[in-house]
Amino acid sequence: MDGANGTKRKDLRVIGKPHRKVDAASKVTGQTKYADDLVFPRMLYTKILRSTVPHGLILKIDTSKAESYPGVKVVLLGKDLPIPYGALPVSEDEHPLAIGKVRMMGDPVAAVAAVDEDVATEALDLIDVKYELLPAISSIQAALDTPEPRIHEYGEYGNIHRRQVYEFGDVEVGFAEADFIREDITFYEGSTHLALEQHASVAQFGHDGKLTLWTCTQDPHYLHRSLAKVLELPQSHVRVIATTNGGGFGGKCDPFAHEIIVSKLAMMTGRPVKICLTREEVFYCHRGRHPVLMSTKTGFKKDGTITAMHHRTLLDGGAYGGHGVASTFYTGVLQPTTYKIKRYKFEAVRVFTNKAPCGPKRGHGTPQPRFAQEIQMDKIAEQLALDPAEMRKKHLVPSNSLTVNWLRIGTMGLGKCIDKVVEGSNWKERFRKLPYGKGIGLACSGYMTGAGTPIYWNSMPHSGVQLKLDRSGGVTVFCGSTEIGQGSDSILAYIVAEVLGIDPFDIRVVTADTDLTPVDLGSYSSRVTLMTGNAAIQAAERAKEMLVQAVSTKLEVPADRLCFADRRVFDMENPEKGVTFVEAVWLAETKFGTIGTVGSYKPPAAPGKFKGSGVGPSPAYSYSAAVAEVEVNPETGIVAVPRIWMAHDIGQCINPVLAIGQIEGSIYMGLGEALMEEMTYRGNRKVVHKFPSFLEYKSPTTMEMCDVITYLIEGQDSNGPFGAKEAGQGPQLPVPPAIANAIYDAVGVRIDEVPITPDKVLRAIRAKAKGQEGRYGPTVFPHCDMPASIFVPTPEEGGDGKAVERQPVLA
Amino acid sequence: MKPTKKRNNGKPAKAQICLRVNGEPVEVAFAPHKTLLEVLREDLALTGTKHGCELGECGCCAVLVDGRPVLSCLALGVALEGHEVTTVEGMAEGAKLHPLQEAFADLGAAQCGYCTPGFLLTAKVLLAKIPEPSREQIKDALAGNICRCTGYIKIFEAVEMAAARMAGKPAEPSKESIYGRR
Numbered sequence: 001m002d003g004a005n006g007t008k009r010k011d012l013r014v015i016g017k018p019h020r021k022v023d024a025a026s027k028v029t030g031q032t033k034y035a036d037d038l039v040f041p042r043m044l045y046t047k048i049l050r051s052t053v054p055h056g057l058i059l060k061i062d063t064s065k066a067e068s069y070p071g072v073k074v075v076l077l078g079k080d081l082p083i084p085y086g087a088l089p090v091s092e093d094e095h096p097l098a099i100g101k102v103r104m105m106g107d108p109v110a111a112v113a114a115v116d117e118d119v120a121t122e123a124l125d126l127i128d129v130k131y132e133l134l135p136a137i138s139s140i141q142a143a144l145d146t147p148e149p150r151i152h153e154y155g156e157y158g159n160i161h162r163r164q165v166y167e168f169g170d171v172e173v174g175f176a177e178a179d180f181i182r183e184d185i186t187f188y189e190g191s192t193h194l195a196l197e198q199h200a201s202v203a204q205f206g207h208d209g210k211l212t213l214w215t216c217t218q219d220p221h222y223l224h225r226s227l228a229k230v231l232e233l234p235q236s237h238v239r240v241i242a243t244t245n246g247g248g249f250g251g252k253c254d255p256f257a258h259e260i261i262v263s264k265l266a267m268m269t270g271r272p273v274k275i276c277l278t279r280e281e282v283f284y285c286h287r288g289r290h291p292v293l294m295s296t297k298t299g300f301k302k303d304g305t306i307t308a309m310h311h312r313t314l315l316d317g318g319a320y321g322g323h324g325v326a327s328t329f330y331t332g333v334l335q336p337t338t339y340k341i342k343r344y345k346f347e348a349v350r351v352f353t354n355k356a357p358c359g360p361k362r363g364h365g366t367p368q369p370r371f372a373q374e375i376q377m378d379k380i381a382e383q384l385a386l387d388p389a390e391m392r393k394k395h396l397v398p399s400n401s402l403t404v405n406w407l408r409i410g411t412m413g414l415g416k417c418i419d420k421v422v423e424g425s426n427w428k429e430r431f432r433k434l435p436y437g438k439g440i441g442l443a444c445s446g447y448m449t450g451a452g453t454p455i456y457w458n459s460m461p462h463s464g465v466q467l468k469l470d471r472s473g474g475v476t477v478f479c480g481s482t483e484i485g486q487g488s489d490s491i492l493a494y495i496v497a498e499v500l501g502i503d504p505f506d507i508r509v510v511t512a513d514t515d516l517t518p519v520d521l522g523s524y525s526s527r528v529t530l531m532t533g534n535a536a537i538q539a540a541e542r543a544k545e546m547l548v549q550a551v552s553t554k555l556e557v558p559a560d561r562l563c564f565a566d567r568r569v570f571d572m573e574n575p576e577k578g579v580t581f582v583e584a585v586w587l588a589e590t591k592f593g594t595i596g597t598v599g600s601y602k603p604p605a606a607p608g609k610f611k612g613s614g615v616g617p618s619p620a621y622s623y624s625a626a627v628a629e630v631e632v633n634p635e636t637g638i639v640a641v642p643r644i645w646m647a648h649d650i651g652q653c654i655n656p657v658l659a660i661g662q663i664e665g666s667i668y669m670g671l672g673e674a675l676m677e678e679m680t681y682r683g684n685r686k687v688v689h690k691f692p693s694f695l696e697y698k699s700p701t702t703m704e705m706c707d708v709i710t711y712l713i714e715g716q717d718s719n720g721p722f723g724a725k726e727a728g729q730g731p732q733l734p735v736p737p738a739i740a741n742a743i744y745d746a747v748g749v750r751i752d753e754v755p756i757t758p759d760k761v762l763r764a765i766r767a768k769a770k771g772q773e774g775r776y777g778p779t780v781f782p783h784c785d786m787p788a789s790i791f792v793p794t795p796e797e798g799g800d801g802k803a804v805e806r807q808p809v810l811a
Numbered sequence: 812m813k814p815t816k817k818r819n820n821g822k823p824a825k826a827q828i829c830l831r832v833n834g835e836p837v838e839v840a841f842a843p844h845k846t847l848l849e850v851l852r853e854d855l856a857l858t859g860t861k862h863g864c865e866l867g868e869c870g871c872c873a874v875l876v877d878g879r880p881v882l883s884c885l886a887l888g889v890a891l892e893g894h895e896v897t898t899v900e901g902m903a904e905g906a907k908l909h910p911l912q913e914a915f916a917d918l919g920a921a922q923c924g925y926c927t928p929g930f931l932l933t934a935k936v937l938l939a940k941i942p943e944p945s946r947e948q949i950k951d952a953l954a955g956n957i958c959r960c961t962g963y964i965k966i967f968e969a970v971e972m973a974a975a976r977m978a979g980k981p982a983e984p985s986k987e988s989i990y991g992r993r
Contacts, residue, residue, distance in 0.1 A: 018984070018989045018990075020916050020917060020919075021916075021919060021921075023924070024915075024916035024919070025908070025916055026924075027916075027924030027927055028899075028908065028912040028921055028924075028927055029859070029899065029902070029903055029908070029922040029926075030857075030858070030860070030898070030900050030928050031897035032924050033858070034861070034925065036858075036862075037852075037858035038852075039856075042961070086920070105859020118842070193959070194957075194959055194961055195923070196861070196863040196869060196871055196923070196958070196959055197861070197863065197923070197925045198862070198863065198864075206915075215985070222868075244924070245923060246861065246923050246924070246925070247922075247923040247925055247959050247960060249959065279864040279865070279868075281862065382985075424992060465886070484922025484923060485861040485924065485925075485960050486922070486924035487919075487922075656989055656990045656991065657919045657965075657984075657988075658919050659921075660988070660989070660990075660991055661922055661960075661961060661965055663991075664961060664962040664964045664965065665922065665959075665962045666962075668959075668962030668963070669959070669962075671962075693866065693868060694863065694864040694866070694868035694869045694957065695868040699957060699959070701953075701954050701957065702949075702950040702951075702953045702954050702963050702967075703950055703957075705950075705962055705964070707962055708962065709992050710991040711991050711992050711993075712990065749931055
């Protein structure tokens, strides 16, 4: 059965229709308050002194001149905040201000609170710091080669943060079954989120001993926990209010030093304290795309059947752990979600370097391996003389199945997606048939709709919603979810309006306030629509049930005949007979007392039972297929992308305008990573960011953005609210490989790394002209000793999802 | 501009200027090194104007000075004596949104909304010069404004829709821009 079957539900009034966002009017009029827009009486301002060396011991800090500078209230140092923190419990390796040692250029060393920003800035110049330089590590290779000095005192050994080895079935058996084996080495450069809003926070500490932090975080709940821990406050005394984020893309998920610093300063001074980072500082916060070197060895048969894949990744983690352990898993765990892979081995290593820490950026750890896999699929098709679209379609993971690594796939609409972009782009008439310099390329992807497990171990809901109905007929939705531009506030209003038969704009939405709203884990992993949506449906259905009982008694109409629509509750067999929604709330409040309901959502248990099986499972997987059209100038190596066709298997669209907006934004970000965005550093010893500025960190402007043709492939996934799946990350993933594949179609060279800059294209073209391999990309995958793999028999082999002692099949 | 004085700690005293902001006369005093961006946000409480770099690189802080787009982070406040400044707060007429604002809201052209004020004001100038611009003219006019959410497509479509509506044409979003290609 094909779940994403293109059927449309006809019974919906709000869902699936275009609506404005609930915050649209305030955003287009400048009324929305972002963190830096908040001002309080007696507010102090903070600036942070940051390390000027990439790796060093702090020998001395003299703050005396700064402390006596007029207008300075407090100078804060690392020793004032000794408790470490970090996004993941397994790598709490950060301090708000360095203690004894700095690990990157830009590491926070001291903070000043002063009466205004100018005074704070001037005071920073008066702080004298003496460093003893340590050798700096600037690359994956250097981290592998340099065990001492260690950047951190924890991790596997030397400067290796994390190693993971999983084997699902014996890959050697799979390779023995293959007609062909190929190994491709690829590299995906790091990039940053570049959200327009610079990080900003304001903290206030009351005489009641309670702290409030307004901040542009995507994950107020996790920040709440970190703040309480580091500041040694009871969690119930900490309130985090996530202000509307001026863009996130994963860059505002970690708890940040500056958030803790202003909180501590507010506690020390008793005054509100604000910070707004400069753009340069935002580059140092980073937490963006990991640079990943990959080796993908794949065994396949003449028809493209994949008998085995051995996928290895090496991640440049930067100076801290952050979400890095999760990122490391994600460089491999979702590979088997698109095409059937009979046996799969995945090895990953994350190293520490003296650079800004990497973490979750749109697609979190998966764009890199998807790039590796999808350009290899193109090469396999070429080698087998098969059409790459047809070959992919033949080997799709079926709906309602288990992947080789125990991920449960629900609806799977990739086949339909491929059909749409193939048809729309006129693929069959153009692929390998365009004149030299012009080309088209195809790539596909799958992505999660929400992570199956939370960041810290617990069995509570991932999303909670409270609903209040009052006798004005007013409905208020309370939910901890965070609006980062994706429309999460609006989704709540649309869903509650659908269930209660009212207009979305009748509803008030209160979100992202740890005091007022029930927990939602945060705006990451494309989880919000699915999880808050399901919780909202449950809360609204419970409220509806109370209204049904009250109205049924009043009208003497059986409960199952009552219909909620057009702000009325009425007898569906006699629509004239009914009450207004406001009257229905009166009746319910009269019958039951004050009306409030709750809803919760927790993802289903994952089928995998081995250690590490918590990363990868999701309630639903979305699928995307893209065709990119390119024009390559063989004289300059410049690549232009005039057009991209994208089909996305979204389940049920909650609001098509917003879904298309997410898809267009994903294509844009993929285009930037494919062609120009790179987070790179100068020099081996100094390790200075090359261009921590908006101007020189190249991102696509209106002039580089391509035309986009989007197809929404709709259906209903049983785990999604009204059948919805994600749209905010998945469609980014096929863009870089589709462009790389199109470049091969255009000029016959393989660019096996991103960004695909003109110099790389030109070098490959020139090499080819000289009779050498027409390719640019890494050729060596460095060795790293790996532990024994966690060996898990595949579902096809009759495994039960648990790891077993390895039984070598091949003697 | 009034002459500056030195404070005890060597810091200059405030400058004072008169200008018009969103059609109203305003008198404001501020430290003379402040940019127009800072004066608007900090001294006039007009926080609708945003900043993404404070170095003239991202276009977030664009406002209109005498009807022309200016990056307010690169303009000194003291240079604005006697000038007319329009910010996003001045786009709507009373409760009635400007057609560009309506179109941005209808098409989801404001996702996180942070770059939106800069885009709206820059587009307003474009439509004043070229009432029904081509897609290429829109791209050209907005090339200095960075948006990281939308991929610009909904912004282009919103400018086109607003232009059509301002020309008195009954413009609604195309089916394709709402539902995608079938």
